[in-house]
Amino acid sequence: MNADPDVFGSVHLGYIVMETNRFTDWRRFGTDAIGMHHDDLSRDLMRFRLDDHACRFLLRRGPAEDVVAIGWHLDDHTTFEQIEARVRAHGVPVATGTAEEAGLRGVERLLRFAGPKGITQEIYTTPVLAADPLTMLASGWVTGDSGMGHVAITSARPALTRGYFDTVFDARLTDYIDETISGVKLKIRFLRVDERHHSIAIAAVHGLPIDPIRTRVQHLNIQAASLDDLARSYERIHELGFDMALSVGQHTNDRELSYYARTPSGFEWEIGWNPLVVDESTWEPSTHQGISVWGHTPVGQTIVDRLGQFRIAARSLLHPEKTVPALSGGGIP
Incomplete structure (x- = not known):
């Protein structure tokens, strides 16, 4: 644990930066299927909005087909400076974002540093609010x-x-x-930084140092404002021909109703509704058996897909996972 003041509750997941060459497919997926607001910035840049923030997802052209950075919204400059001091105190380099980089992300102050699995972590304080009203199929997020x-x-x-x-x-x-999925035992850790049940989930193969996923992220989640929004987006995914990964179901731990679609870049996108909110005064960690009370059944997975995952897992043994030991506290079970 850190000796300086606790920043829990002053940190919130703010935006995601993705790299892709599949702009046409992502535009259809994000706008016409999921139902987000879309803005084209240039041939090589586009953004999706969920609310009055100018940017929630920034897509830039490139070969990764993956998430490359996570942006964390901090409540105030004191928290910003405290986290910056922590990172520097552990000997990890930090870089100040340029005015152009901050502008693309819709923020006023930006700092970045190394994160697990090669995903850059970025922190900011004040988000830029968009002048234009939302134009999207969903009623809200x-x-x-x-x-x-x-x-x-x-x-x-x-x-x-x-x-x-x-x-x-x-x-x-x-x-x-x-x-247990396809005979592989997983332990999933759920971490929160604010009232949301979790902002980060970490899945690991039990007892084996392997990673069965090609992409840095397994899935991203956004929360629909209504059950009708969830149902309609599920319908649009099918109508537009995008792949579904898991059918509608309800999770055991946060009780969220959700489904998982497969994005044009290959990782999954979860649309959820009505998860519980953690009460810090009474919450105690526990272990649940299985991810779902009901549903969340795999859709369209073949034996070829499963073999492909095993091959990826085997290859991961040859390429050690990127970590940031100086900021990892020796590891917490």
């Missing part, structure tokens, strides 16, 4: 004090990954899920 959703990653070094978010953001363990 839940953001505010809960942040804009969550990020789920797989890790061969879960203790170090959890230690990182504890060291940098004073993340708290919400709970665990033990699950």
Whole structure:
């Protein structure tokens, strides 16, 4: 734990930066299927909005087909300077974003530093609010004090990954899920930085230092404002021919109703509705057996897909996962 004042509750998931060459497919996926507001900035840049913030997802042209940065909205400059001091005190380089980079992300003050799995972590204080009203198929999305959703990653070094978010953001363990998928035993750690049940989920293969996912992230989540929004987006995914990964179901731990679609870049996108909000005065971490009370059944997965995952997992043994040991606190189980 950090000796300086706790920043828990002053940190919120703010934006995601992705790199892709599939702009046409992403435009259809984000706008016509999911139902977000879309802005073209140039041939090589576009953004999606969920609310009055100018940017929630920034897509830039490039070959990664993956998330490359996560932006964290901090409540005030004191928290910003405190986290900056923590990172510097551990000997990890920090870089100040240029005015152009901050502008693309819709923020006024930007700092970046290394994060787990090669995902750059960025912090900012004041978001820029868009002048134009939202134009989108969804009625709205839940953001505010809960942040804009969550990020789920797989890790061969879960203790170090959890230690990182504890060291940098004073993340708290919400709970665990033990699950077996295709004969592989997983332990999933759920971490929160504010009232949202989790902003980061870390899945690891039990007892094996392998990573079965090609992308840095396994899925991204955003929260629909209504059950009708969730149902209509589910319908549009099918109508537009995008792949579904998991059908509608309800999670055991946060009780969120959700489904998972497959994005044009290959990782998954979860649309959720009505997750519980953590009461800090009474919450105690626990372990749940299985990710779902009901539903969330795989859609269209073949034996070829499963074999492909095993090949990716085997290759991960040859390429050690990127970590930031100086910020990982020695690893927290």
